Amino acid sequence: MEDLNVCVQRCGYNTCSGCSLTNIEFIRIILDENMARNFLIQHGAIACHVLCPRCGARLSADWTKSLFRCRKMTRIPKRKYQKCETSTSVFQGTLFERSHLSLTKICILVNIFLSSQDEKVSEAMLEVDCSRQTVLDWFSLYQEVVADYIVRCSQSIGGVGKIVEIDEAKLGEGKHNHGCLSHGQWVIGGVERKNRGKGKVFLVTVEDRSPDTLIRVIERFVKPGTTIISDCWKGYDALQTEGFRRFAANHSLKFVNPDTEAPTQDPERLWVEVRRVVFKAGFRTEDYEGCLCDTLFSRMEPCYGLRRHLFWKAAASLYSPDHPLA
Structure with a gap:
């Protein structure tokens, strides 16, 4: 099997330890689908490689079809060789599973959700051109991510002299x-x-x-x-x-x-x-x-x-992709 450390160095999965992009810088990134995908890979929110559940081969993502597809030739009894042909969605198990919205729109919704503006739902409906119920469903999912992070990181406050x-x-x-x-x-x-x-x-x-x-x-x-x-x-x-x-x-x-x-x-x-x-x-x-x-x-x-960075790290923790090091 290929060395996983070399794999991580090449793909950059979950390598971001802290970023504080300005709003303009983040918007510039997510408006490009490839840059948005790389941003999410660096935060561990989606995987660029997985192991084939059938034969154990390391699979790279086919981003044109959003699939991990195994084409390894395996030897089987009474036959010479046969392709594995196992395939899974690149978004399986992640925050983006079964979503009909693009990565760019989902990232824009996160940006609005984390902002301090008052009319978040109306703003989100206008920005991504979707229904109110869709926005509320996504915001509810984001709240689950935040709540899980709060539970994991909560601690007692005060103490002697405080x-x-x-x-x-x-x-x-x-x-x-x-x-x-x-x-x-x-x-x-x-x-x-x-x-x-x-x-x-x-x-x-x-x-x-x-x-x-x-x-x-x-x-x-x-x-x-x-x-x-x-x-x-x-x-x-x-x-x-x-x-x-x-x-x-x-x-x-x-x-x-x-x-x-x-x-x-x-x-x-x-x-x-x-x-x-x-x-x-x-x-x-x-x-x-x-x-x-x-x-x-x-x-x-x-x-x-930094709050945006923490959110995506929390999303990667709660909805962990099937990367070999996830």
Whole structure:
């Protein structure tokens, strides 16, 4: 069998360790089908070589037909030689499997999905000339990629000598679009001080904001010994007995507690980011969780170019192609 290291050096599969292309540079790449394909190969999202499942031969992609086709001559009993003729799609098992859109259009959809603009769906429909349902289906698939990355890379925040600001909010819509929320989803969020915009954040959907729920969430996502700043909700009163140091601030009066000088603006900023990506109505719990993952992903990597790189690496991890080194 051919040396796989030589194969990788020649094809460049999964060799990109970090790129931060500008939007113009990325658009220039994906508008060319060959350059877009090479970009995806370098990020491990598609394979350029596979091993034949029947005879084990290394197959190169036929990009004109989007197939891996084996033409190795094999010796069989009572006959001289016979071609293997095994073929598979180059997109089998990847993010692009069974897609009718071109690589260029799919990459454009990813670009829009990762952007911070408000009307993403309308913009995507215009850019790639497809239906709203198609765009929503692809965005849902992208959210699965982001959610898988968040789960694999999530970690507790805070620690001894560190401060975490915690707040809870109800996302949803009031009756006739105004007033108190009649239906919605409770979400608890925390932001580690001195790490604004660098990923030190957690967001989790909960059934309610009872003391038991708050304690369970905080024990899961916040390290013991952390100093916690929260509002005056009575559910936080039990934190002192759970190994946390807690300060309270009244959001309705001021953003800084005059006794402790503890600001509480970071959670409010976080809710602004969350509500920017959460649709106004008709969401199920899993839909909220997808939007929360979008916010967390943006917080974990604020740089748009590096966030795009992380997305394609995450897509290659979740939808791994059949490359010999995948």
